[in-house]
Amino acid sequence: MILSVHKLSVTSRLQDVSAAFAPGKITAICGPNGAGKSTLLSALAGLLKSESGEVRIDGDSLANLAPRERAKRIGFLPQNGEVAWDVAVRNLITLGRIPHGDAAQAPVDQAIMALDLAVLQDRPISKLSGGERGRALLARVLAGEPDWILADEPLAALDIAHQLALIGHLRKVADDGAGVVIVLHDLALAMNHADRVLVLDQGRLAANGTPEEALSEAVIADVWGVKAKWIGEEGAKALVSQ
């Protein structure tokens, strides 16, 4: 099951972007502020009207999929996601089952475990820290057991232990066959943990390949305007400015 964008343009935000996303893999979308990362992710989730081009799922236009079916297949975590009602964490996560029309607790329990939320499950959302809230919102997405997980900066507000735990969980979800697409600002996280990396620059696709190809020192100099060097071993690389 492939998710792909074909010559997608969104007024002054994305220009002629084409790319295919593979199931079973973690793809990172990187780029400077305002490059179009969130726009691309929203378009992949079917939440944005494009000026031209389209998003396809298994070769069919995503626009043809009924909203409920789309919600079942694509789990979307926006940047700074808002919560409309101040419900308890477990109840919020159970809302992830809405597209399935059930309140199955096994996937909810799994998501609670994966995101280390057991001790917080009865607490109202309004009484969580920013990082805890982010974990609860991602747990809601996981509880829906979507084929695709699209998450905008899911690691940004997390401490390093929770970052690594979450990456480990996303890897497991990908190994089980789901496609994972995440927006990442931290290029070292993308280099060390993604299978593929897309780099956007001013709404255009600047690179698309393995982390080594798409985040080469030449691409970083070109897109971010930063002279930097990768050091360290494969899987534990760090980026140092020169």
Ligand SMILES: Nc1ncnc2c1ncn2[C@@H]1O[C@H](COP(=O)(O)OP(=O)(O)OP(=O)(O)O)[C@@H](O)[C@H]1O
């Ligand atoms: N609702 C909107 N309407 C019009 N333009 C928008 C809208 N949201 C964002 N933009 C503009 O579109 C461009 C791409 O924004 P987008 O949020 O996709 O960038 P980003 O790469 O995710 O940035 P960041 O790293 O800062 O989160 C930016 O120039 C932004 O100002």
